[in-house]
Amino acid sequence: IILGGAVLMIVFSAAITPLVAAQVVWVLAHPVVDIRREGSRLFVQGTSLSRVKSRVVLPHITGELLPESDARFFERVSGTPMTFSRDGRSKVARLTVPLFGTELSFVKISDQAPEPPKPPVAVRLDPELLDACVGQYEFAADRLFPDGFKLTIWREGGRLLGRATDKNGGWGAFDLYPESETNFFFTMTIIGVQLTFIKNDQGEVTSVIRHVAWWPDRQGKRTGN
Numbered sequence: 020i021i022l023g024g025a026v027l028m029i030v031f032s033a034a035i036t037p038l039v040a041a042q043v044v045w046v047l048a049h050p051v052v053d054i055r056r057e058g059s060r061l062f063v064q065g066t067s068l069s070r071v072k073s074r075v076v077l078p079h080i081t082g083e084l085l086p087e088s089d090a091r092f093f094e095r096v097s098g099t100p101m102t103f104s105r106d107g108r109s110k111v112a113r114l115t116v117p118l119f120g121t122e123l124s125f126v127k128i129s130d131q132a133p134e135p136p137k138p139p140v141a142v143r144l145d146p147e148l149l150d151a152c153v154g155q156y157e158f159a160a161d162r163l164f165p166d167g168f169k170l171t172i173w174r175e176g177g178r179l180l181g182r183a184t185d186k187n188g189g190w191g192a193f194d195l196y197p198e199s200e201t202n203f204f205f206t207m208t209i210i211g212v213q214l215t216f217i218k219n220d221q222g223e224v225t226s227v228i229r230h231v232a233w234w235p236d237r238q239g240k241r242t243g244n
Contacts, residue, residue, distance in 0.1 A: 052114065052125050054084070055132040061086075063094070063101075064132075139204045139213075141196035148200045149179045152216050156227050156239035163234055170227070170239055179203070 053064040061084040084092040084101065093100045099116065106112040114125040153172055160167040168185040172195065179195040195203040195214065203214045213230040217238075229237045 053132040144197045149174045151224050154241050155243040157242045158239040
């Protein structure tokens with residue numbers, strides 16, 4: 020069952036609770052709720068339709084639903100209740116979830132749910148390929164970062180690390196995991212981010228593109244080593 024609505028922020032575990040303050044960001048994701056059955060178990064997964072003609076999976080926000088009745092379920096870890104409503108033909112037509120001090124309603128739009136997403140797989144890169152990405156990158160302002168931000172990337176042994184800073188300071192360092200010599204992924208928070216490094220004809224990295232499932236791609240220019 021796929022259900023679409025105005026907002027998605029189902030608290031599947033206590034770790035997700037701090038994101039309640041970011042509900043406006045989730046509105047921009049154009050999210051849906053995928054519900055799938057595996058044997059006798061029912062699972063719920065948050066996904067996004069923010070990119071045209073492409074389902075973009077939000078970062079593995081998955082929970083298991085346990086039944087209280089044929090219409091009322093609750094998420095196993097958080098206890099969040101979820102109620103399914105039926106139409107005049109006794110078919111499930113809507114999902115209702117109490118959240119943000121109100122009830123969020125998701126309309127059923129399909130009887131099929133996609134296969135669960137496969138997590139990205141990190142590969143091992145030679146140190147010189149990692150060194151090619153080392154440097155400082157500057158991103159212009161957008162709605163997510165109104166003052167813009169700088170991304171600093173460095174290598175420690177066989178690891179590539181990054182740190183983002185803006186005028187208010189910086190965030191802690193995070194690991195960058197390579198999928199190829201130009202594509203990397205990391206998770207600073209529950210929100211997944213991918214980076215694609217752009218090279219010129221000489222094989223030198225000149226910029227990096229930031230990909231976020233629910234946000235337009237942004238390109239940061241390399242400004243130093």
